[in-house]
Amino acid sequence: MQPFGFTQAKTVDGAVAQSGRFVAGGTTLIDLMKLDVETPRQVVDINLLPLDRVEAAPDGGLKIGALVRNSDLANHPDVKARYTVLSEALLSGASPQLRNMATTGGNLLQRTRCYYFRDTNYACNKRQPGSGCPAIDGFNRVHAVLGGSENCVATHPSDMAVAMMALETLVHMQGTKGERQIALDDFYLAPGSTPDKENVLEPGELITYVTLPALAAGTKSYYLKLRDRAQYEFALASAAVVVQVDGGRVKRVRIAMGGVGTKPWRSKEAEAVLEGKAANEQNFRAAAEAALRDAKPLRYNGFKIELAKRAVVRALMVATQNA
Numbered sequence: 446m447q448p449f450g451f452t453q454a455k456t457v458d459g460a461v462a463q464s465g466r467f468v469a470g471g472t473t474l475i476d477l478m479k480l481d482v483e484t485p486r487q488v489v490d491i492n493l494l495p496l497d498r499v500e501a502a503p504d505g506g507l508k509i510g511a512l513v514r515n516s517d518l519a520n521h522p523d524v525k526a527r528y529t530v531l532s533e534a535l536l537s538g539a540s541p542q543l544r545n546m547a548t549t550g551g552n553l554l555q556r557t558r559c560y561y562f563r564d565t566n567y568a569c570n571k572r573q574p575g576s577g578c579p580a581i582d583g584f585n586r587v588h589a590v591l592g593g594s595e596n597c598v599a600t601h602p603s604d605m606a607v608a609m610m611a612l613e614t615l616v617h618m619q620g621t622k623g624e625r626q627i628a629l630d631d632f633y634l635a636p637g638s639t640p641d642k643e644n645v646l647e648p649g650e651l652i653t654y655v656t657l658p659a660l661a662a663g664t665k666s667y668y669l670k671l672r673d674r675a676q677y678e679f680a681l682a683s684a685a686v687v688v689q690v691d692g693g694r695v696k697r698v699r700i701a702m703g704g705v706g707t708k709p710w711r712s713k714e715a716e717a718v719l720e721g722k723a724a725n726e727q728n729f730r731a732a733a734e735a736a737l738r739d740a741k742p743l744r745y746n747g748f749k750i751e752l753a754k755r756a757v758v759r760a761l762m763v764a765t766q767n768a
């Protein structure tokens with residue numbers, strides 16, 4: 446690990462003024478610093494900031510502070526009752542100990558689990574722009590089939606972000622130039638020729654909170670995660686669905702996938718195929734086909750395409766079971 450300076454911020458203004466690397470739960474950052482993948486000169490502890498609350502939003506939705514721990518969010522009564530998909534996604538991630546430390550902001554910003562990224566013996570365009578991507582012709586079983594470029598095929602590993610994508614979450618940020626907000630779908634960037642730039646955050650900008658919109662009465666949701674073992678494992682493919690059925694027809698649906706994209710992957714194509722149609726397996730399958738239409742398999746990850754389709758179909762079946 447490289448030497449680094451360490452300070453604690455007590456206010457949001459104070460945190461953004463320090464132009465250092467924020468640490469919240471530390472479960473991503475400290476790991477990567479030990480591996481010399483991340484080498485910040487200055488680390489700013491943000492755990493004392495007053496961003497650890499879940500509150501009702503004026504529009505009936507929910508405002509979630511960036512420092513709310515994953516365990517607290519998963520078990521919050523409003524989240525369990527109204528945003529089930531989010532609770533399920535959080536509880537499918539990591540381990541209880543990690544979830545007790547991991548925060549909402551840190552989870553959104555966790556880095557890829559690509560083994561080449563995490564091992565400094567290998568080149569990696571994300572770590573060192575222009576150095577190359579050994580995953581493209583290497584062992585790429587866990588890599589992306591959607592959104593990849595000739596420079597990077599690393600997946601975004603968050604479960605929580607996939608559920609938040611289907612819930613149409615807004616991300617609120619504060620930097621030295623003031624506050625702004627952006628839809629989570631626009632927050633993450635495609636790797637293109639700059640895979641080192643993963644999201645729209647400016648250097649020193651802090652995520653302060655996220656907001657979930659109110660859901661229409663009768664909305665159902667579900668998160669399904671498929672992985673190599675039942676616990677303590679990242680998704681090979683996952684699906685988050687938020688769906689409203691009226692008279693046997695899909696009135697409104699939001700579909701997002703994890704484990705298959707370079708970012709948590711919302712499929713507006715799948716949503717368009719399904720809205721207005723009968724809520725049945727045949728139409729769910731048509732939506733899943735649309736969701737994976739642009740998928741590009743690499744040598745070892747072609748199985749993810751069918752796996753993700755089945756995840757989407759199964760998640761929709763479960764969510765609409767009693768609708």
Ligand SMILES: Cc1cc2nc3c(=O)[nH]c(=O)nc-3n(C[C@H](O)[C@H](O)[C@H](O)COP(=O)(O)OP(=O)(O)OC[C@H]3O[C@@H](n4cnc5c(N)ncnc54)[C@H](O)[C@@H]3O)c2cc1C
Nearest residue numbers: 469470471472473474538539547548550551552554604652
């Ligand atoms: C063994 C293991 C298994 C895991 N399994 C899963 C899994 O199955 N599913 C899953 O989704 N995740 C999994 N994770 C990842 C885990 O969820 C993340 O490490 C965690 O959510 C990160 O949150 P944190 O608060 O610890 O972030 P930190 O490590 O503190 O920060 C992560 C990054 O976010 C930045 N940051 C943090 N907060 C802010 C903020 N408010 N504003 C701006 N920048 C900020 C930091 O500078 C850093 O770059 C696993 C992790 C481990 C170690």
